[in-house]
Amino acid sequence: MQLPSGFAEVPCARCGTFVKGIGFGELCPDCQRRRSLRASRYARLISLVVTAGVALYTATRAPLSPAGRLWLAAGVIIIYFVTRKVAYGVLMRHLPD
Numbered sequence: 740m741q742l743p744s745g746f747a748e749v750p751c752a753r754c755g756t757f758v759k760g761i762g763f764g765e766l767c768p769d770c771q772r773r774r775s776l777r778a779s780r781y782a783r784l785i786s787l788v789v790t791a792g793v794a795l796y797t798a799t800r801a802p803l804s805p806a807g808r809l810w811l812a813a814g815v816i817i818i819y820f821v822t823r824k825v826a827y828g829v830l831m832r833h834l835p836d
């Protein structure tokens with residue numbers, strides 16, 4: 740079957756394997772999965788460092804009431820996941836091969 744682009748198989752941008760169903764400049768599913776694993780690992784590390792820094796800064800800046808500690812814990816969890824999601828997106832786009 741011919742794809743709308745007119746080519747049945749297109750080479751992967753990284754490994755050069757001809758694969759059906761991808762566009763020019765895109766990665767094959769294998770390379771995509773490998774990149775995703777790497778991006779995920781780096782994103783986890785980055786978000787851990789950022790979250791620890793923010794938590795440490797906040798905890799040492801103000802005396803915390805019990806309610807304040809609860810808010811800090813909730814904020815830390817939210818910051819961790821948001822930073823991880825953003826870092827993953829950026830790394831998937833810009834991680835060198």
Ligand SMILES: [Zn+2]
Pocket residue numbers: 751752753754755756766767768769770771
């Ligand atoms: Zn590939």
